[in-house]
Amino acid sequence: MFLTVKEIAQAVHAQTIEDAWEMVEINAVGFDSRKLSAHSLFVPLVSENDGHSFITQAINQGAVATFWSKSLEDAPTDIPVIQVADTLKALQDLAEYYLNKVKPKVIGITGSNGKTTTKDMTEAVVSSQYRVHKTQGNFNNHIGLPITILEMPQETEVIILEMGMNHAGEIKVLSDLAKPDIAIITMIGESHIEYLGSRAGIADAKMEIISGLKENGILIIPGNEPLLIERASILKKEQIKTFGSLLTNDSYSVEIVSGMKETTFKTNLSRDSFIKLPVTGTYNVDNALAALSSAVVLGIAIDKAVQKLATFQLTKNRTEWLEGIHESMLLNDAYNANPTAMKAVLANFSQLKNSGRKIVVLGDMLELGEQTDKLHLSIQEALSTEEIDQVILYGTHMKVLYDALKTIFGKERLHHFNGDKGPMIAFLKVLIQPKDYVLLKSSFGTDLLSVTRALQVTTDN
Template identity: 50%
Template sequence: MKLTLKETAKAVNALNDVSKYENIEITGAEFDSRKVKKGDLFIPLKGARDGHEFLEKARENGAVLSLWSKDVPTPDDFPVLIVEDVLSAFQVLAQYYLQKKKPTVIAITGSNGKTTTKDMTAFVLATTFKTYKTQGNYNNEIGMPYTILSMPEDTEKLVLEMGMDHAGDLHLLSTLATPDIAAITLIGESHLEFFGTREAIAKGKMEIADGLKENGLLIVPSDEPLLKSFLENISQEIATFGWDNSADEYVTVLAEKREETIFQFSFSEKIMEIAVPGKYNARNALVASMIARRLGVSMEDIAQALAAVELTRNRTEWVESSVGAKMLSDVYNANPTAMGLVLDSFSQMETTGKRRVVLGDMLELGEASKVLHESMSEHLDSYNIEKVYLFGKEMKVLFDKIVENFPKGAVVHFDKEDKQALIELLKNDLQKEDLLLLKASNGMGLFEVVEALK
């Protein structure tokens, strides 16, 4: 990134005179003072600590300029841009840089699958274009402007993951990024505690279209009736995806294996594969491919990229335990729709050993938590799953629901405080030929269980 102080000051509507510093050029932006590099603009955000307190550290690490809140005493010996609100100025600067560089912007959201779809989309587009994507889970009002200001100057396609915790979140992100293409992967139950109903979640997800360019494309699932009433108000082009010809484009799964899924798209005779399990991931690949085709990527390049795609860690990731058992780690987030999908796929995976599952609490489900945790019983049976390890207070209702349907001792429950006991039992139970699925919300810390078993 290269921005002069003068254009930066103009972009953020700086309140102070910075003429004496006009020769300064910034080559990056950073809000973590420990990560500041030479030439960076420091963004002192307010969190548990006020970022303004860390100016000296940022300066030591090479910052050449800082945004600065008008309510904080101004340093005498360091150039700052005084603004009404640092976070808003950060976002406005990102918007300015985006409009200056003009990459094609692809925005992706969904209750499940948005990170995987983002990764697949970026990987496929990178076969043909200079592509940059949201790193990790930097998908909120801080992470997205950070992503934009971190993209290389020659970026042609920018793939942005957009997260949502509350109503209005996606409106802000979409109107900031003004995407050319927007996609909704799934309407699930994530953050039901804050939204109350799935209908409200659907409405929140549709905010991704609020900033969609007039000639833009919105991609949505065909099998989600909650979206239909909102789509009536969309003037831009809409394309649907799904499992059958009721969708504009659909995917047919030909084989589900432990470490790959083989499928075919409606728009190509080519047999496709991805090195991750689960038919739901074939749907994610369909969305990525629809975006890529729209932008001119060949089917040959799409197929080769999907076969080699590298996904963000802890999202349907196979790892091996110390005794040789294969573990399917999907511990970054969880909602009932996502947990049901991965359980269904895992239950059919071939193995000469036993299938075991560790399920932790799904958080932020509000008053529906009991019913939704109990509903996982529909995806668990003793014929396909040898043993079920339930972890957390919310999972106690699932224990009570299924314990009589399994042999004695085949369903066990642990409180969150008993993580070490869970680890020890798993170490005792796991055999070399076994398959183990671990799925929970990130807040349950099941990644620690994965690491202990490795």
């Protein structure tokens, strides 16, 4: 990016900057004083810590200007200070200004599960024809989304913005800022049901993505989700595109085959040949269909899009195979979990073919509210005694599932741990044998990622 201090001040409706500072050049924007680069604008956010307190460190790291919402008596005097009422609002206003200046097509993606994978797939297919910028990591909230926009190169033609949320109203803020040309909802699960009350409440929250949808913008949704179909009816029919396994969808799949490291399928969008995804999981086919639907909307040739899908790069910790101890293989999916996603992953893992055993390590799913016990118990339907050899459960909430499985799996095949993960790791290091497949799945806050690291062959085991 390239902006002057004068331009930034005008964009956020700040007071006039002294003439001597007006033409100072800004090439980056950041809020973490430890991670700034040269010629940065520092945004001192006020939360648990007051970012204003770190202005000296920010200047030492490369800040050449700063937003400021405190008294000017406390402001630095050796760099331009852009005084604003709210530094977060100023960050968002600046992002909106820069987005309007670059004028890329905007694709917004949300959903209870699969939004990061869909983002990665969408980047792949769209990059077959356009210069693309996308959300990095989990920068998908009211701070991360504007930062993503401001990191966008000026030659960007399409920006892909992941939109996350915990509470009602949060997606609306992001959509109103980004004003998507295309909005994708991957699925409605049970994530954040603690705060939203029901799947209907979750659907309402995800549908906030159309709040800022441009006139005649396109909404892409799963065609087998009546909660979304019903709510999408406020749009014109031609603005709605559906995907899924139903032959009535605008984009549908057939002949799905999922293996250890790839999934293939056919679609009505490209009938002649199989499409290959370099990831396991039949559930990833819907993510691919959503991505391909965006390609159709943008007028991208499907044959080019399909070629890119075959080699797309999945963000780390999303259903990735890792080499485990004792010549085992670990299927790491411990970044996020809700009941719908966990059952889908278990169903796919169960049908994989291997010469060793299948072991599942399942941790607590969080933010499920009053339905926590019921939803953890529902995982039982995805655990087959014929396909799964060992079940290791971790956490307070998984105890209800453990009690339900006692008579089904028996004490030799079922184990529960809580608290310190050390005993569970020690147990797994003895349990795991050559050729075993081990699935690890939980909410991020349960921290099964630390268990994954302990079982990797590359760690000091």
